[in-house]
Amino acid sequence: MKRYRGGAFLKNPRELELMAEANRMVANMLDAIGDAIEVGLTTMHVEHLVQAMCIKYGVKPAFQGYRGYPYATCCSVNEAVVHGFPTERKLRSGDIVSVDIGVEYGGFVGDAARTYPVGDVDSETMRLMRVTEESLYLGIEKARSGNDLYDVSWAVQSHVEAAGFHVVKQYCGHGVGSRMHEKPDVPNFRPSSGSFPLAAGMVIAIEPMVGARTGNVRVLGDKWTAVTTDGSYAAHFEHSVAITSSGPRILSVSDRGLNRHTIPA
Numbered sequence: 455m456k457r458y459r460g461g462a463f464l465k466n467p468r469e470l471e472l473m474a475e476a477n478r479m480v481a482n483m484l485d486a487i488g489d490a491i492e493v494g495l496t497t498m499h500v501e502h503l504v505q506a507m508c509i510k511y512g513v514k515p516a517f518q519g520y521r522g523y524p525y526a527t528c529c530s531v532n533e534a535v536v537h538g539f540p541t542e543r544k545l546r547s548g549d550i551v552s553v554d555i556g557v558e559y560g561g562f563v564g565d566a567a568r569t570y571p572v573g574d575v576d577s578e579t580m581r582l583m584r585v586t587e588e589s590l591y592l593g594i595e596k597a598r599s600g601n602d603l604y605d606v607s608w609a610v611q612s613h614v615e616a617a618g619f620h621v622v623k624q625y626c627g628h629g630v631g632s633r634m635h636e637k638p639d640v641p642n643f644r645p646s647s648g649s650f651p652l653a654a655g656m657v658i659a660i661e662p663m664v665g666a667r668t669g670n671v672r673v674l675g676d677k678w679t680a681v682t683t684d685g686s687y688a689a690h691f692e693h694s695v696a697i698t699s700s701g702p703r704i705l706s707v708s709d710r711g712l713n714r715h716t717i718p719a
């Protein structure tokens with residue numbers, strides 16, 4: 455990997471293909487979870503499914519052991535935004551669950567996340583998920599060399615806020631490569647100053663985290679789970695995206711292709 459500015463790295467074509475492969479496996483896992491999610495399932499079952507698929511694919515969970523994180527998945531239910539632990543609590547109709555997965559393959563990390571509805575979810579919460587997923591794709595559209603990184607941030611923020619929802623500012627997307635967290639940070643809001651020119655070869659994880667009535671979060675006593683301060687529900691969608699000379703290339707695409715999950719066709 456070639457050094458770029460501000461601690462970021464540029465990936466060559468061989469490295470990009472390894473990252474695409476790592477991310478394809480993550481996306482396949484997210485598809486499998488989408489098939490499995492139903493009322494009564496536990497998020498610990500989701501964890502076991504991912505552990506089994508990591509063994510099948512011969513990849514290593516990237517989150518487990520990262521700063522002491524104990525699991526392969528983050529499973530964040532309802533007011534939990536990110537970094538929730540899998541648990542034995544049975545999912546109920548009306549819940550939403552955000553699942554985030556990272557794997558290491560060939561020396562590179564794949565990282566992606568989706569929020570799933572469980573049973574019958576109320577229309578305002580469905581709208582929260584849809585707006586969050588839409589904001590991810592609007593951000594991706596700006597991930598082009600010649601643009602500024604914060605064009606991505608603004609595309610996310612402006613869409614979320616126009617819909618009356620709130621971006622979480624305490625957590626960011628990030629550069630990703632041989633390590634899960636590389637520079638630059640990818641905020642879901644436009645910072646008051648600064649710029650960072652996007653260049654072909656960069657790979658960034660764009661991950662809008664959106665609260666229904668607040669963007670403020672606090673971390674629970676487990677030291678990981680981030681929940682909204684007012685208990686309102688939150689959604690989280692993440693893709694790993696390469697900036698190429700021919701535009702953004704989403705790496706976290708499954709064998710089923712790139713599906714939008716909460717956005718009507």
Ligand code: MF3
Pocket residue numbers: 516517518520523528537554555556565566567628659692
């Ligand atoms: N996708 C998240 C991130 O990029 C997940 C990290 S979870 C952790 O920050 F446990 F590994 F920290």
Ligand code: CO
Pocket residue numbers: 565566627628659661692
């Ligand atoms: Co990430």
